Amino acid sequence: MYDLIIIGGGPAGITAAATAINQRLETLIIAERWGGQTTYAMQLEEVEGRETITGEALLDAFRRQLDYLDFVRCFDTVTRVRPEEQHFVVDTAQGNRFEGQALIIATGAKPQRLNVPGEARLVGRGLSYAADAHASLFLGKDVAVVGNGRRAQWAAASLARRAHQVYLLAPEPLVTTPLARKLRQMPHVEVTEGVTVREVLGEKYVEGIAVTMPDGQEREIPVKGVFVKLARTPNSELVRDWVDCDSAGHIIVDAYCATSWPGVFAAGDVTLVSEQVLLHIGDGAKAAISAYHYLLMR
Numbered sequence: 133m134y135d136l137i138i139i140g141g142g143p144a145g146i147t148a149a150a151t152a153i154n155q156r157l158e159t160l161i162i163a164e165r166w167g168g169q170t171t172y173a174m175q176l177e178e179v180e181g182r183e184t185i186t187g188e189a190l191l192d193a194f195r196r197q198l199d200y201l202d203f204v205r206c207f208d209t210v211t212r213v214r215p216e217e218q219h220f221v222v223d224t225a226q227g228n229r230f231e232g233q234a235l236i237i238a239t240g241a242k243p244q245r246l247n248v249p250g251e252a253r254l255v256g257r258g259l260s261y262a263a264d265a266h267a268s269l270f271l272g273k274d275v276a277v278v279g280n281g282r283r284a285q286w287a288a289a290s291l292a293r294r295a296h297q298v299y300l301l302a303p304e305p306l307v308t309t310p311l312a313r314k315l316r317q318m319p320h321v322e323v324t325e326g327v328t329v330r331e332v333l334g335e336k337y338v339e340g341i342a343v344t345m346p347d348g349q350e351r352e353i354p355v356k357g358v359f360v361k362l363a364r365t366p367n368s369e370l371v372r373d374w375v376d377c378d379s380a381g382h383i384i385v386d387a388y389c390a391t392s393w394p395g396v397f398a399a400g401d402v403t404l405v406s407e408q409v410l411l412h413i414g415d416g417a418k419a420a421i422s423a424y425h426y427l428l429m430r
């Protein structure tokens with residue numbers, strides 16, 4: 133039986149595993165993919181070569197600690213997790229069954245794509261799903277944000293501090309928040325509700341976005357950046373039936389990354405914490421230390 137099983141190989145899971153191993157816990161990390169969503173970096177024509185700290189680079193030091201420890205890693209998909217007496221049982225798609233005394237869920241979230249021409253080709257070439265990480269690259273440029281919820285509003289506000297013009301293109305009416313009211317008053321933020329995105333334009337880099345306006349008029353807006361901030365789905369289905377989650381499915385954690393179920397901790401995008409590698413690295417470490425304390429006190 134393992135002391136700790138970590139599900140997820142993104143920033144939260146990898147840092148949790150590195151921290152747990154440093155605490156000499158018998159640890160297993162199970163992931164479909166190594167590196168999670170950080171395996172993607174933004175390149176822009178005019179800022180190539182500029183010094184930026186990528187999520188990939190931040191994570192690398194922790195990942196290197198695990199690279200030679202084959203026995204702590206398992207590349208597989210977890211299909212079921214259940215509590216059993218004083219421990220947890222984890223089943224995988226390849227037919228493995230593992231048991232652990234504590235669990236860290238770091239399975240991330242699925243970003244909702246636009247699913248329009250140009251999107252897949254221009255990811256990392258002006259098209260981003262991570263405003264916190266990439267907003268600073270768009271200083272003085274025109275950008276579009278697609279979405280209507282809180283995450284889209286935060287992204288638009290963050291970009292408004294740097295960009296020349298922000299187009300907030302909301303497929304549906306903006307969720308009512310104090311920030312929505314503020315955004316509507318900002319002179320360099322144009323909010324349009326009821327927009328349909330048809331295409332992200334550009335050959336090598338984003339050059340614009342083609343939309344249908346609420347009155348049916350077709351418009352091409354020249355922008356250098358497109359930030360897709362549609363609703364995302366936390367990958368919490370493995371524990372949603374027995375661990376408390378919010379209405380959107382985020383696992384609810386306390387300040388120590390502990391969930392409602394003793395011995396189960398969570399970190400990263402599967403919780404409500406802002407989607408930024410830097411924060412998830414900290415939370416992964418925190419979850420592992422909390423699991424260590426939990427195991428000490430059992």
Ligand SMILES: Cc1cc2nc3c(=O)[nH]c(=O)nc-3n(C[C@H](O)[C@H](O)[C@H](O)COP(=O)(O)OP(=O)(O)OC[C@H]3O[C@@H](n4cnc5c(N)ncnc54)[C@H](O)[C@@H]3O)c2cc1C
Nearest residue numbers: 140141142143144164165168169210240265400401407409
């Ligand atoms: C396209 C894109 C680009 C981004 N770029 C940046 C950036 O440059 N800088 C930045 O700070 N932030 C960036 N972000 C945000 C950042 O990548 C995420 O917030 C971060 O990766 C979340 O870390 P995580 O560990 O919670 O989950 P993830 O990175 O999503 O990792 C989840 C892990 O869980 C595994 N997993 C899920 N379900 C299962 C299962 N059932 N069984 C086994 N394994 C499972 C996955 O394979 C993966 O290894 C980006 C996000 C996206 C979508």
